[in-house]
Amino acid sequence: MVESDVVMGQCWRDVADVLEAGVRRVLLYGPPGTGKTYAALKLGVSGGISERLVCTEDLTTGEITGTWMPAGAGKWEWREGPAIRAWSGSAGRGGRLVVDEVDRASGDALSTLLAITDSTDSARWRNPETGQWVKPGPDFSVVMTTNIEELEDIPVALRDRFPVAVRIDRPHPHAVAVLSEDLQAAALNGSFGDAERRVSLRSFYAFDQLRRALGAPRAARLLFGEIGATAILDALAIGALE
Ligand SMILES: Nc1ncnc2c1ncn2[C@@H]1O[C@H](COP(=O)(O)OP(=O)(O)OP(=O)(O)O)[C@@H](O)[C@H]1O
Ligand SMILES: [Mg+2]
Known part of the structure; x- marks a missing residue:
């Protein structure tokens, strides 16, 4: 369905065009409740998977990449986190990672996010269970969202990984419909x-x-x-x- 810019709103048109053009790192920012997270989970994700990560002050690296979980009888098994699932989802091609409230990430979690969202060529992560090096699949994409209005408030290294930032200033028309x-x-x-x-x-x-x-x-x-x-x-x- 093709919608006019008037109905769609320039900001939503920008998001759709940028994703369609193959940009795989996008930041959506602006007032609450406009459909940023919803769009981040769905737009440009055809058939693939979407994983969601909500940042808080307490977010740990384990919640991003994975943790060891007790599996009974003194055994432990490795449980992959959402970021690595998004890296390798859809049969290794990679899916969408949505990072919500990204301004709240700090400390170790921020360092891990920097590693996870680095350009596909340089991003690497070692699976502690198999010892194998894993890299993001070719279709891996990240959309971050935040309510912050001043982009300077986002850590500069993280911001640098997301050259395209779109300010969402109106609700998505489908949400209104x-x-x-x-x-x-x-x-x-x-x-x-x-x-x-x-x-x-x-x-x-x-x-x-x-x-x-x-x-x-x-x-x-x-x-x-x-x-x-x-x-x-x-x-x-x-x-x-x-
Ligand atoms: N395109 C859409 N179609 C139908 N419902 C939608 C759509 N976009 C958003 N919604 C609904 O609108 C509500 C707000 O959307 P969402 O959570 O994506 O907003 P948000 O911009 O991420 O808000 P916040 O900044 O507070 O996180 C949700 O209940 C969501 O399900
Ligand atoms: Mg949201």
């Missing part, structure tokens, strides 16, 4: 008319669901508070008149 029709225009704008007050996709989904059970006024009050609810109900009433 699953909402009730009267909410779609507002959801695409990311607000109910008041630009100061951003309303995320997740809030729109919750409102759509909750109002079916509780009615719009109560759903709005529960989700957006007394003041927010008035603005939203007004906006919806005007929309309905139009």
Whole structure:
């Protein structure tokens, strides 16, 4: 399906074009709840696998590349982590690795991420069970996401591995299309008319669901508070008149 740039939004068009052009390291950044993670898991992943890694301050190297797990009777077995699965998935060709909240990675985990996301020619990792050297398959790609607005806040060595960074400033149109029709225009704008007050996709989904059970006024009050609810109900009433 070909969608016009107006419907699609320039940012989503950029993401699709960049991936289609064969760029395999992309950073998506911007406000929460626009569909960055969803797109990272799906876009340009035809038939292959997607592995997801969520960075926290406590993320360990083991959670990225793998760990030894007790297998009973005093034995241990090696359990591959998501990064190595993504390197070698799809019969050795490699799949997609999604690294969410990448600004939170630090210490050992950051060093490991640097190694994992290095260019395919130089990336190498030694499997501790077999002793074999493993490298990423030719189709391996990484999409990182973050809510950070200043790219300088991302460690420079990591940033350097991701030359293409796209600021996602609006929800993905497919995500908006699953909402009730009267909410779609507002959801695409990311607000109910008041630009100061951003309303995320997740809030729109919750409102759509909750109002079916509780009615719009109560759903709005529960989700957006007394003041927010008035603005939203007004906006919806005007929309309905139009
Ligand atoms: N293309 C899509 N089609 C259908 N649903 C979608 C689509 N994109 C996103 N969604 C839904 O919208 C919600 C928010 O999406 P997602 O988690 O990808 O946002 P995000 O930009 O990663 O947010 P955050 O920055 O907070 O991590 C999710 O419930 C997701 O399932
Ligand atoms: Mg996300």
